[in-house]
Amino acid sequence: MRKPKTSAIDVIKRPYSQSDYSDEKTLLDLLLCAEDPVYFMRTYMRIQHATRGSLPFNPYPFQERILKALHEHRNNVVMCARQSGKTTCAAGYLLWRAMFVPDSTILITANKYVQAIEVMDRVRYAYENISDAIRCGVIEYNKGTISFDNGSRIVSRATSTDAGRGLSISLLYCLAGETTVKVRDKETGEIQEVTLEELYNLL
Numbered sequence: 001m002r003k004p005k006t007s008a009i010d011v012i013k014r015p016y017s018q019s020d021y022s023d024e025k026t027l028l029d030l031l032l033c034a035e036d037p038v039y040f041m042r043t044y045m046r047i048q049h050a051t052r053g054s055l056p057f058n059p060y061p062f063q064e065r066i067l068k069a070l071h072e073h074r075n076n077v078v079m080c081a082r083q084s085g086k087t088t089c090a091a092g093y094l095l096w097r098a099m100f101v102p103d104s105t106i107l108i109t110a111n112k113y114v115q116a117i118e119v120m121d122r123v124r125y126a127y128e129n130i131s132d133a134i135r136c137g138v139i140e141y142n143k144g145t146i147s148f149d150n151g152s153r154i155v156s157r158a159t160s161t162d163a164g165r166g167l168s169i170s171l172l173y174c175l176a177g178e179t180t181v182k183v184r185d186k187e188t189g190e191i192q193e194v195t196l197e198e199l200y201n202l203l
Helices: 023-033 039-042 061-072 088-099 113-128 196-202
Strands: 047-049 053-056 105-110 140-142 147-149 153-158 173-176 180-184 191-195
Touching: 023 039, 023 088, 039 061, 039 088, 053 140, 061 088, 061 153, 088 105, 088 153, 088 173, 105 113, 105 140, 113 153, 180 196
Parallel strands: 105 153, 105 173
Antiparallel strands: 047 053, 140 147, 147 153, 180 191
């Protein structure tokens, strides 16, 4: 049974703290996690199930395909049914990216700020249940921002014209089909503003 955690100090790893890697398995696991986000999530990520509580994350094959696409391709549009686990996949991948790709700035945006915070809640829950030997230390840990001691950070904001202002974004995660993006036709140079759902249909 997991020990209940009562404060931010209990759930985060202090920045720049030392970890013991005398156990070869732990060191090997760290290397495997750094190379493969699916291995990281399958081995260390926990999720909150509506009726069964805290469970290890065992992605379905279609979720593994989503994760592979996120990892291997710069631009992705994911259209899935509700409650299919896409947000859980995204939260796990965003956490992996922040911890294992130093100096990354990840922005989560949604039409409603509460939706962006929902993703952050899943990121925080996953982070809090990883052993210190695998996870990064944290410098800032609040409702809308997590900053790690490797220079990476995850920021959540409501979608607006200046949502990314002041950020050098490495990865942008947008929620909801109503979110609009500007796309440029490579052949004609024409620029259009379309929703993510329209972009998916165009592709």
